[in-house]
Amino acid sequence: MAASTASTYPFYQIDVFTDKGFLGNPLAVIVALDPALPFPNDEQMQKIANWTNLSETTFLLPPTDPTKADYKVRIFTPNTELPFAGHPTIGTCRAFLEHTQSKKTNLVQECEVGLVVLQVANNGSIAFIAPPLRKTGPVEEETVKVVCESMGIAREDVLDTQWVVNGPHWFALLLKDAETVLKASRVPTLASKQFEFGIVGQYPKAAAAAAASGEGKEDGNAPFFEIRAFPHVDLIDEDPVCGSFNAGVAQWLIGNGVAPASYVASQGLALGRRGRIFVHRDDSDLSLEASKRAVWVGGQTAVCIQGTIQV
Amino acid sequence: MAASTASTYPFYQIDVFTDKGFLGNPLAVIVALDPALPFPNDEQMQKIANWTNLSETTFLLPPTDPTKADYKVRIFTPNTELPFAGHPTIGTCRAFLEHTQSKKTNLVQECEVGLVVLQVANNGSIAFIAPPLRKTGPVEEETVKVVCESMGIAREDVLDTQWVVNGPHWFALLLKDAETVLKASRVPTLASKQFEFGIVGQYPKAAAAAAASGEGKEDGNAPFFEIRAFPHVDLIDEDPVCGSFNAGVAQWLIGNGVAPASYVASQGLALGRRGRIFVHRDDSDLSLEASKRAVWVGGQTAVCIQGTIQV
Numbered sequence: 001m002a003a004s005t006a007s008t009y010p011f012y013q014i015d016v017f018t019d020k021g022f023l024g025n026p027l028a029v030i031v032a033l034d035p036a037l038p039f040p041n042d043e044q045m046q047k048i049a050n051w052t053n054l055s056e057t058t059f060l061l062p063p064t065d066p067t068k069a070d071y072k073v074r075i076f077t078p079n080t081e082l083p084f085a086g087h088p089t090i091g092t093c094r095a096f097l098e099h100t101q102s103k104k105t106n107l108v109q110e111c112e113v114g115l116v117v118l119q120v121a122n123n124g125s126i127a128f129i130a131p132p133l134r135k136t137g138p139v140e141e142e143t144v145k146v147v148c149e150s151m152g153i154a155r156e157d158v159l160d161t162q163w164v165v166n167g168p169h170w171f172a173l174l175l176k177d178a179e180t181v182l183k184a185s186r187v188p189t190l191a192s193k194q195f196e197f198g199i200v201g202q203y204p205k206a207a208a209a210a211a212a213s214g215e216g217k218e219d220g221n222a223p224f225f226e227i228r229a230f231p232h233v234d235l236i237d238e239d240p241v242c243g244s245f246n247a248g249v250a251q252w253l254i255g256n257g258v259a260p261a262s263y264v265a266s267q268g269l270a271l272g273r274r275g276r277i278f279v280h281r282d283d284s285d286l287s288l289e290a291s292k293r294a295v296w297v298g299g300q301t302a303v304c305i306q307g308t309i310q311v
Numbered sequence: 312m313a314a315s316t317a318s319t320y321p322f323y324q325i326d327v328f329t330d331k332g333f334l335g336n337p338l339a340v341i342v343a344l345d346p347a348l349p350f351p352n353d354e355q356m357q358k359i360a361n362w363t364n365l366s367e368t369t370f371l372l373p374p375t376d377p378t379k380a381d382y383k384v385r386i387f388t389p390n391t392e393l394p395f396a397g398h399p400t401i402g403t404c405r406a407f408l409e410h411t412q413s414k415k416t417n418l419v420q421e422c423e424v425g426l427v428v429l430q431v432a433n434n435g436s437i438a439f440i441a442p443p444l445r446k447t448g449p450v451e452e453e454t455v456k457v458v459c460e461s462m463g464i465a466r467e468d469v470l471d472t473q474w475v476v477n478g479p480h481w482f483a484l485l486l487k488d489a490e491t492v493l494k495a496s497r498v499p500t501l502a503s504k505q506f507e508f509g510i511v512g513q514y515p516k517a518a519a520a521a522a523a524s525g526e527g528k529e530d531g532n533a534p535f536f537e538i539r540a541f542p543h544v545d546l547i548d549e550d551p552v553c554g555s556f557n558a559g560v561a562q563w564l565i566g567n568g569v570a571p572a573s574y575v576a577s578q579g580l581a582l583g584r585r586g587r588i589f590v591h592r593d594d595s596d597l598s599l600e601a602s603k604r605a606v607w608v609g610g611q612t613a614v615c616i617q618g619t620i621q622v
Contacts, residue, residue: 006332011616015362021317021621022355022362044333050583051326051333051615053364189500272361304362305322307618310332 006310007037010099013305014091017241017267017275019124021302024268024275025241027091028057030309031099033071035062040311042081048311049076055236056088060095069110071096077236083112084167086243086297090126093118094301113167119296125278127298130247135165139173143195147173150192151184153199160258164248168196168231172249174258175201178226182270186230186238198229198245200253203266221276223266224259225249241267241275247297250279255291276300317621318348321410324616325402328552328578328586330435332615335579335586336552338402339368341620342410344382346373351622353392359622360387366547367399371406380421382407388547394423395478397554397608401437404429405612424478430607436589438609441558446476450484454506458484461503462495464510471569475559479507479542483560485569486512489537493581497541497549509540509556511564514577532587534577535570536560552578552586558608561590566602587611 010031018024030048032039040048040059049057057076063069073092075082082088093107097120105120109128119127139161148155153175160174175181181201202225227249229242239245246265253259262280267273282294321342329335341359343350351359351370360368368387374380384403386393393399404418408431416431420439430438450472459466464486471485486492492512513536538560540553550556557576564570573591578584593605 011618022358026362026364047333047583051337053337272358303621305616305618305620307322307616309616310614 008308008310009034009037009040011305011307011309012095012098012303014094015302015304016087016091016094017243017277017299017301018273019300019302020274021304023273024299024302025087025239025273026054026304027088028052028054029060029092029095030057030311031060031095033060033062033099044311045074045076046079046081048309050078053078055231055239056082056085058088058092058095060092060099063110069108069115070102070104072110075111081112082167084116084131084244086128086245086247087241087299088243089116089118089128090243090299091301093120093126094303098303098306119298121298123300125298125300127278127296128243130251130295130297131166131244133164133166133248133251135163135169136252137163139163139171143171144173146191147195147197150189151186151199153180153184162252164245164252166244166248168244170229170245170248171195171197172245172252173197173199174253175199177201178203178223178266181226181228184228192230193232196231198227198242198249200225200227200249202258221264221278223276224263225253225265226269227265227267227277228270229267238271240271240273241277241299243277243297243299246277246279247295250281250295250297254279254281254295319619319621320345320348320351322616322618322620323406323409323614325405326613326615327398327402327405328554328588328610329584330611330613331585332613334584335610335613336398336550336584337365337615338399339363339365340371340403340406341368341622342371342406344371344373344410355622356385356387357390357392359620361389364389366542366550367393367396369399369403369406371403371410374421380419380426381413381415383421386422392423393478395427395442395555397439397556397558398552398610399554400427400429400439401554401610402612404431404437405614409614430609432609434611436609436611438589438607439554441562441606441608442477442555444475444477444559444562446474446480447563448474450474450482454482455484457502458506458508461500462497462510464491464495473563475556475563477555477559479555481540481556481559482506482508483556483563484508484510485564486510488512489514489534489577492537492539495539503541504543507542509538509553509560511536511538511560513569532575532589534587535574536564536576537580538576538578538588539581540578549582551582551584552588552610554588554608554610557588557590558606561592561606561608565590565592565606
């Protein structure tokens with residue numbers, strides 16, 4: 001790709017699951033909506049995503065059918081393409097709104113898994129409906145042991161386990177509290193690297209109440225859970241803030257009554273971030289079985305870097 | 312940092328040790344030369360460097376004394392500040408030239424280790440003088456064994472070892488050939504994580520000759536060595552292309568006659584990159600002892616992303 005044949009595309013680096021720059025999960029977005037520019041090819045897309053070194057980089061493209069979707073997105077980790085992912089969905093939607101100056105509050109995203117419905121709340125947060133779980137049920141004891149050993153978690157501090165596969169092959173361990181989640185030290189081992197997993201722990205009610213009156217005043221959201229996610233694929237060990245894992249956890253823990261129908265999760269503290277994931281189950285139609293109601297996963301976004309990229 | 316008090320700084324993401332975008336080592340540069348803007352504070356700088364997730368992020372600042380240096384740089388990894396580093400020095404110099412539209416070919420950079428002399432070659436490549444080695448000598452056998460085991464290298468494939476500490480606490484293993492360097496698999500272990508090390512292997516002369524007539528035609532530089540570097544600190548496992556490690560290796564291997572006084576090294580192939588490091592010892596003053604002559608380490612750069620960042 002000689003300089004003479006390079007094309008210049010609009011570029012955004014958006015912070016997702018935070019309204020304060022540099023405290024969420026960054027997403028690089030290359031805007032390829034302009035029909036006058038060539039679309040980057042698959043190899044270029046993968047190469048750029050490898051180079052940004054972010055958990056995901058997306059390419060914002062025109063929808064296949066503009067009557068059905070507002071835009072199309074292709075999502076890449078440093079090593080592979082993903083059919084769907086949470087933080088890239090929210091961040092790409094923000095880049096679309098920012099770039100097109102659209103004021104739409106109901107959007108449809110086209111991606112490899114199909115059409116994804118998005119809503120923009122009054123406070124600007126963007127939410128998607130948690131994709132259906134393809135695999136649930138408890139995690140095999142042998143697997144739980146491998147992860148506990150790798151992360152220095154005492155087995156008796158794991159209250160419950162569950163597969164929450166919704167594309168990525170996530171499983172979740174519910175730990176006894178948020179403090180145990182935060183102090184888990186990840187010792188990377190080959191054995192644990194074969195899994196994609198996350199850990200969840202509830203904040204004490206007293207701390208949540210204090211947070212609601214203190215920290216809560218600042219960002220309006222005391223966290224109910226602390227969450228950490230280890231995709232263990234590609235070049236990313238721990239994901240700063242992760243939509244798909246939170247989506248799976250929400251379906252599991254609202255479903256079994258551990259979490260309320262609406263809550264805020266915190267993620268990224270262990271990496272120096274302060275992500276906030278807004279979760280709520282849509283209970284407006286009570287004729288629907290609880291397990292069939294939509295669970296929305298959303299967050300604020302901040303446009304941190306804006307400019308152009310030479311491809 | 313509320314949105315209302317954010318300042319907007321020029322931003323560059325420069326690819327270093329390549330003239331083709333996305334094949335080198337990316338560097339994020341925040342330009343804080345404008346006296347009308349507040350300087351980002353230490354906490355902001357570290358937070359941004361953690362967020363970019365690149366091996367280094369730099370802040371381009373006015374020099375303390377403009378009669379002595381062209382600019383000052385502060386260099387951050389995702390977790391800490393560095394007194395000096397190679398790829399950030401070359402990339403920040405390119406950002407300075409780009410941003411100020413300067414045509415200077417001899418520059419002085421101020422950084423924590425002091426003043427660093429830089430030269431811009433006719434082909435646009437930028438080089439710095441390898442900093443003096445603070446520790447040399449063979450590596451302890453026990454340490455060599457830990458690294459060999461971690462990376463799946465047979466001990467008998469290690470031809471020689473050397474400490475090449477020039478700020479970072481690097482040591483180098485000279486392997487039997489470039490192929491052995493490329494096929495080393497890094498299995499992250501706690502034991503090897505305590506070291507910063509790299510591996511070097513020579514390309515066969517026939518391959519180098521073929522490359523000079525084939526690949527060499529494309530980029531003008533057949534590689535003499537293949538290099539990989541594992542800083543093992545912070546969040547970065549393997550560095551795509553690394554100036555300081557190459558600087559140390561050059562002093563060692565030109566010094567003992569394994570390498571010629573001028574050569575090109577390749578780095579990053581194992582990560583899908585194709586970095587090129589230009590090394591040459593300045594033999595223009597033959598009255599100087601060979602060990603006292605300056606060893607220049609340089610590379611091409613490509614401005615991939617250009618825009619602004621909200622801090």
